[in-house]
Amino acid sequence: MALRAALRNKSTLSGLLSQWSSCSSNGRVCVSPVLFAQRRNNSTSQKIKVDFDQSTGVAVMRFQSPPVNSLSLDFLTELCISVEKLEMDKSCRGVIITSTQPKVFSAGLDILEMYGKSPEHYREFWRAVQEMWLKLYGSNMVTIAAINGSSPAGGCLMSMTCDYRIMADNPRYTIGLNETLLGIVAPPWFKDTMSNTVGHRQTEMALELGLLYNPSEALKIGLVDQLVPEDQVLTTATQMMSKWLAIPDHARHLTKSMMRKPTIDKLTSNREADIQHFVNFISKDSIQKSLGMYMEMLKKRRG
Amino acid sequence: MALRAALRNKSTLSGLLSQWSSCSSNGRVCVSPVLFAQRRNNSTSQKIKVDFDQSTGVAVMRFQSPPVNSLSLDFLTELCISVEKLEMDKSCRGVIITSTQPKVFSAGLDILEMYGKSPEHYREFWRAVQEMWLKLYGSNMVTIAAINGSSPAGGCLMSMTCDYRIMADNPRYTIGLNETLLGIVAPPWFKDTMSNTVGHRQTEMALELGLLYNPSEALKIGLVDQLVPEDQVLTTATQMMSKWLAIPDHARHLTKSMMRKPTIDKLTSNREADIQHFVNFISKDSIQKSLGMYMEMLKKRRG
Amino acid sequence: MALRAALRNKSTLSGLLSQWSSCSSNGRVCVSPVLFAQRRNNSTSQKIKVDFDQSTGVAVMRFQSPPVNSLSLDFLTELCISVEKLEMDKSCRGVIITSTQPKVFSAGLDILEMYGKSPEHYREFWRAVQEMWLKLYGSNMVTIAAINGSSPAGGCLMSMTCDYRIMADNPRYTIGLNETLLGIVAPPWFKDTMSNTVGHRQTEMALELGLLYNPSEALKIGLVDQLVPEDQVLTTATQMMSKWLAIPDHARHLTKSMMRKPTIDKLTSNREADIQHFVNFISKDSIQKSLGMYMEMLKKRRG
Numbered sequence: 001m002a003l004r005a006a007l008r009n010k011s012t013l014s015g016l017l018s019q020w021s022s023c024s025s026n027g028r029v030c031v032s033p034v035l036f037a038q039r040r041n042n043s044t045s046q047k048i049k050v051d052f053d054q055s056t057g058v059a060v061m062r063f064q065s066p067p068v069n070s071l072s073l074d075f076l077t078e079l080c081i082s083v084e085k086l087e088m089d090k091s092c093r094g095v096i097i098t099s100t101q102p103k104v105f106s107a108g109l110d111i112l113e114m115y116g117k118s119p120e121h122y123r124e125f126w127r128a129v130q131e132m133w134l135k136l137y138g139s140n141m142v143t144i145a146a147i148n149g150s151s152p153a154g155g156c157l158m159s160m161t162c163d164y165r166i167m168a169d170n171p172r173y174t175i176g177l178n179e180t181l182l183g184i185v186a187p188p189w190f191k192d193t194m195s196n197t198v199g200h201r202q203t204e205m206a207l208e209l210g211l212l213y214n215p216s217e218a219l220k221i222g223l224v225d226q227l228v229p230e231d232q233v234l235t236t237a238t239q240m241m242s243k244w245l246a247i248p249d250h251a252r253h254l255t256k257s258m259m260r261k262p263t264i265d266k267l268t269s270n271r272e273a274d275i276q277h278f279v280n281f282i283s284k285d286s287i288q289k290s291l292g293m294y295m296e297m298l299k300k301r302r303g
Numbered sequence: 304m305a306l307r308a309a310l311r312n313k314s315t316l317s318g319l320l321s322q323w324s325s326c327s328s329n330g331r332v333c334v335s336p337v338l339f340a341q342r343r344n345n346s347t348s349q350k351i352k353v354d355f356d357q358s359t360g361v362a363v364m365r366f367q368s369p370p371v372n373s374l375s376l377d378f379l380t381e382l383c384i385s386v387e388k389l390e391m392d393k394s395c396r397g398v399i400i401t402s403t404q405p406k407v408f409s410a411g412l413d414i415l416e417m418y419g420k421s422p423e424h425y426r427e428f429w430r431a432v433q434e435m436w437l438k439l440y441g442s443n444m445v446t447i448a449a450i451n452g453s454s455p456a457g458g459c460l461m462s463m464t465c466d467y468r469i470m471a472d473n474p475r476y477t478i479g480l481n482e483t484l485l486g487i488v489a490p491p492w493f494k495d496t497m498s499n500t501v502g503h504r505q506t507e508m509a510l511e512l513g514l515l516y517n518p519s520e521a522l523k524i525g526l527v528d529q530l531v532p533e534d535q536v537l538t539t540a541t542q543m544m545s546k547w548l549a550i551p552d553h554a555r556h557l558t559k560s561m562m563r564k565p566t567i568d569k570l571t572s573n574r575e576a577d578i579q580h581f582v583n584f585i586s587k588d589s590i591q592k593s594l595g596m597y598m599e600m601l602k603k604r605r606g
Numbered sequence: 607m608a609l610r611a612a613l614r615n616k617s618t619l620s621g622l623l624s625q626w627s628s629c630s631s632n633g634r635v636c637v638s639p640v641l642f643a644q645r646r647n648n649s650t651s652q653k654i655k656v657d658f659d660q661s662t663g664v665a666v667m668r669f670q671s672p673p674v675n676s677l678s679l680d681f682l683t684e685l686c687i688s689v690e691k692l693e694m695d696k697s698c699r700g701v702i703i704t705s706t707q708p709k710v711f712s713a714g715l716d717i718l719e720m721y722g723k724s725p726e727h728y729r730e731f732w733r734a735v736q737e738m739w740l741k742l743y744g745s746n747m748v749t750i751a752a753i754n755g756s757s758p759a760g761g762c763l764m765s766m767t768c769d770y771r772i773m774a775d776n777p778r779y780t781i782g783l784n785e786t787l788l789g790i791v792a793p794p795w796f797k798d799t800m801s802n803t804v805g806h807r808q809t810e811m812a813l814e815l816g817l818l819y820n821p822s823e824a825l826k827i828g829l830v831d832q833l834v835p836e837d838q839v840l841t842t843a844t845q846m847m848s849k850w851l852a853i854p855d856h857a858r859h860l861t862k863s864m865m866r867k868p869t870i871d872k873l874t875s876n877r878e879a880d881i882q883h884f885v886n887f888i889s890k891d892s893i894q895k896s897l898g899m900y901m902e903m904l905k906k907r908r909g
Contacts, residue, residue, distance in 0.1 A: 163811075163814065164811070179554070179558075180550050180551065180554040180555055180558055181550065182554075183551040183553070183554050184554060185554050185557045185558050185561070186558065188561060191561060191562070195806075196806045196807060196810070197806075197807050198807070199502055199805055199806075199807075200498075200499045200500075200502075200562070201499060201500050201501070201502075201525055203562070204466075204499070204559075204562045204563075205466075205467070205528075207558045207561075207562065208466065208547070208550065208555050208558050208559055208562075209546070209547065209550060210550060210554075222807055225811075243815070244814075244815065247786050247787065247814065247815060247816060248786065248789040248896065250789070250892070251785070251786040251788075251789050251790060251791050251816075252786055252814050254791045255786055255791055255792065255813045255814050256810075256814055258791070258794060258797055258813075259797070259806070259809070259810045259813065259814075260810075286553070290551065482857070483853050483854065483857040483858055483861055484853065485857075486854040486856070486857050487857060488857050488860045488861050488864070489861065491864060494864055494865070502805055503801075503802045503803075503805070503865070504802060504803050504804070504805075504828055506865070507802070507862075507865045507866075508769075508770070508831075510861045510864075510865065511769065511850070511853065511858050511861050511862055511865075512849070512850065512853060513853060513857075589856070593854065
């Protein structure tokens, strides 16, 4: 868990990680090979399995953190490191993200990281959430979400950072930013990402009501791009990846950066204030109480 | 009519009203109880009937200004006061706006207020139009438009300020910003509101052509959210309100503010210039002539 | 070809042309009658046939530059002059653009102008591309694209500058900004124009993949407004023009300007930097090589 510790410790590697973002050029991160080697040695990849096929240039990242691939600090740290490794490997041109857990792609941010912890912990956690979004939304690789289960909140956010979204056509699965249902609020960059995907009006209604869409509804409003039977999600993603990789990389990079840079710049220029805002908000008694009640409800459901 | 006089007299209550907007926090207006009490005593509510159900927290505002609920200075003044009263009543969480007039929700801005009057009058009128939009678009309450008749121009604007729009499925009713048909121009904040609702392209075409959509067309482009038979508009609005009120208020407030604040800020930071622009435009001989011809045409139609 | 020479020579007429843009008011260009007369005398109109019907106030511009109406420097220069002439003729209220070439509306920017030429040539060419867009997107006239053939890249851009797009319902025709397929990148103002037409998400996917849509697909995403049988494209355009001309010109001008000015201002305030960026990009060895390979491929296809 040295890598996680690194992200926690702002004065060392974590500080460097933030700097890497700012020294990226066209989204490709520049980093010293020495540091990278150190980090590779430290990687333990428990929560995410990465299979990179050199022959195709395509990696598949499988989320395998039971029971529901919650975005804990550990998970996010491992995700950021994994994406960064692939990003720096010039032979890797595309990434497919998917889940090994039944019925769920990712349940989103881990509530345990936001409940009853210290301000320092909230700060560290939120920085990791930001980092995950910055790495995925700003990736130069082609990113495809193979959404083979429910994908609420942070799971939906991860999906929306991708270039293309394929969802299992199972009416019991849902996707959406449902933060308001928990009494919390999707931050501006979640909102921007959704607005870039489905437009202002759908985003307004979805966020105010905390809407979770079934696959048909999600396809209708453009929240996902394609529905296929559950057992074809990954193969379809692989086929679609070939189509994307037929485009010259440099032209696609520049185009993707042109589309996304203004949204990314809004967060990078406001990152510390965004963290402070989150810490203040989540530390409120009323919000902690809301989250407590929500977790009680979840326990009863399971019990 | 003391309230209307108040809005007219910038040096007294009207000036205060503008200040209230700027001292609002998250859209909820702060106002001294003394002033409010004075205003409550003065309220006569002739053009708008407000029924507030304490048990549900929902108010219904019925426009009852014959023949077509034109947005005259009196109407707008009464509307602003009514919304502000409800906004300040913590027990009121939602408002449904609808019409008691047959076949019409609201015919929009009263042309008589824009024809043959003094610059001072135009100034006062436009400030009231701005105030109506600021109060409705920035409301913390859940606002639902129960559109049980035609809703052109300012009527469409009022509808678009709401969180949700239900329209009577009567093909003879229309809705849209048809200002160009009269030779006048929808101001930037009308445009922004429509663009936030139906997107840039539909707004461009709708505003250039002064398009009025029938209910099916309006649903198709997203100008309204739902169509129901005419006699079910209000009951559907009430049911939909329950769905919106299931969301924790504070999370919904913050989310709504995040979505709308940039658009609202554009007007509040430019309010006087916007008024001056309207006064200059509407005072032009050519525009007055256009409006005169339009009113002649309306007279002939009725005659 | 004096006019083309004029555009080439920045120190004389070309410099004036840029200034004209900046002295326009509400999009209508102000220009000295003397200069205009000189230019009219020089106009030879070989690549574009303009028929202006004084009785209707509508001009039809027919692209007749074999084989595929490529946007060469000559073509663009003639187009700019033609649009400017019509713009300055107060009796001309609307323009329909269409093609006389079979199966193609316009194949877009002429690759020959971007391959193996001097930086000065690239500079001059890009200035003409900008000028075409500024003139068409900022036109006060009603502009309708009668798209009677394929319309890739710059052909699609021209279409998108119009107020309304009618396309021949022939499944073999395509339309889209397919620059990435050639290894080049649509510049920000191409992107803005498309985003204003079909929204952020469709634009992102279309530009990254260099998508070419058939007419049905184009209609579905809103890239064109209407499909008709091929032999009815021009007559439909003429009928639609009547509808647009029923709107008072001054109100429509102001509305169109309100919708488009922010996008236009972005380029006019950044014009020289945009040119420099294009020259640097297109001069790169890798880009020149890409274009060379593309032209070889085209030759083989034809051969």
